[in-house]
Amino acid sequence: MKLHEIREARAAKVQEARALLDTAAGKLNADQQKTFDVLKSEITALEGQEQRAAFVEECERRAMGQPADKHVAELQSRISVIDAINAQIEGRSLSGALAEFNQEQKRIGIASRGVLVPASLFEKRATTTTAAQIVPDDYAPNEYVGLLRNSMVVQRLGARVLPNLRGDLVIPKAATAHTAEWLAEGDKLTGSNATYDSIKLTPRHVGAKTELSRQLLQQSSPAVEALVRDDFVQIVSLAVDKAMLHGDGIKEPLGLIGRTGLAGDVQTGNLATLSWATFLELFEKLALVNANPNGIVTHAEVVTKLRSTLKTTGLPGYLMENGQVGGINVSATNQLAAKAGSPDKGRLIMGDFSQILIGQWGALDILANPFAQDSFDAGAVQIRVMATMDMQVRHEAGFVLVEDLGL
Structure with a gap:
């Protein structure tokens, strides 16, 4: 049905x-x-x-x-993060869309000591809304100056999100395929069997504590809601995004950098001699396994090298122009660190980022504690944010990792 x-x-x-x-x-x-x-x-x-x-x-x-189901999207659009926090501070029951969402989550078996809010609220960086008619004259949350933070790239490049998981998720995966045979008249097919493997997503927990001033939470401004969401986006989403690249596979998901060294794993490339020819070898590695790269992730020092290295000696044109190398968009972020050494070496990852699967278990759990000692003394409220997720790669060979680019 x-x-x-x-x-x-x-x-x-x-x-x-x-x-x-x-x-x-x-x-x-x-x-x-x-x-x-x-x-x-x-x-x-x-x-x-x-x-x-x-x-x-x-x-x-x-x-x-x-887009998501219209009813679900409409319900989630009416949920306020600040209302979730203030309800806990004031010891009152949830109401409206927030209550409906939490009842639905509990009905399907998701328990929480705090208040659940949709993870979809934090998938995009919230923009600040100017609402001068309801912002107090002596306080301007819409002018809040946040930190300069790393850019999130993995999900933006097409990683697929699997929401609302319950138990461990096992996805079957073909390891080898059937083969066809050419026959002479009267010959019989010998047959061949495909073999199968699987990939498994297991709940892993990520969280952080932050502190919000009581005055901030009491401001009757839509801009404050956007500000708080923005802060939570950075706290949790940056941690998840970095784990996609550097995760150790123990408490964190196993990131792309750790998936090298075995047959079928992430491929490795060589750009110690940086040139158009060595870059073409990276494209060839992916083409040989039928992978179509949709992005290159690297960091600022490598971008500088790519922008300043001629594609062909003596002729105009650089390896990276208009934000692309060979027609592939380059994303620079400090989420990807250079390989430590003496001197450090530049890193980049090229591949098909839609091969990444991100599993999400339930909603984002927000728990407010107005009685934490340091926060209490300052009149502030301590907030704990927790999320449960994991990451797997459908085809690791669809990526090439370079760790030897001279800076």
Whole structure:
């Protein structure tokens, strides 16, 4: 059944169960109890079907670049991060869209000591809104000056997000394919068997503590909501983004840099002698495994080298022009560090970043603590932000890692 059909069927069963309870005034006889138990079992089964169907539809929408379910998107757009924090500080119940979202999360089995908010709120850097008519004259949150932070690149380059996971996720993967045979008249096919492998995403937890002033949380300005979201984007998303590149595979996901050294893993390239010819060898490595690169990730020092190295000696034109090398966009970020040494060596990763899968378990968990000693003394509120995710790569050979570029 389609998702809307499952929801309609569940609603009908719930209505039937309610009518049964109302008829019996809450006191069921043996036959009514038996009927109610059947309805309860059917509702539970339909809820499981709904959860699975919603997960598959959301994955399909994301894979095709389509927007989320309209009802879900509309509900999430009405959720306020500041309301989630203030409800905990003031000890009041959640209300509105925030309450509806948390009830839905608990219904599907996600527990939290804090308040859950959609991870989708933090997938893009929030922009600050000017709302002069409701901002106090003596306070201007819309003019807040934040830190200069690293640029996030991995998800922007096409990493696929798998939201709302429950248990560990195992995805089957073809290791070798069937082969075709040419036959002479009367020959028999010998046959060949494909072999299979799998990749597994396991929940890993990332979190941080931050502190917000009580005055900031009390400002009745949409700009403050954007400011707080922006801060949380940087706290959690930067940690996740860096793990995609440098993760150690222990507490963190195993990043691209750690996926070299075995057959089928991330390929390695050589740019110790930086030239157009050595760069073409990187493209060739990817072409030989049928990979189509959609991005190059590197850091500022390498960008400087690429912009200042002639493509052909004595002729105009540099390796990197208009933000591209060989038609592939170059993204520079301090999330990717140079390889330490004496001297340091430049790093870059080229490949098809849509091969990266990012699994998300549940929503972002925000817990406010107005009684932490240092924060309490300053009249501030300590905020703990936690997220659960993992990362895997569908085809590691679709990437080439370079770690020997002279700076």
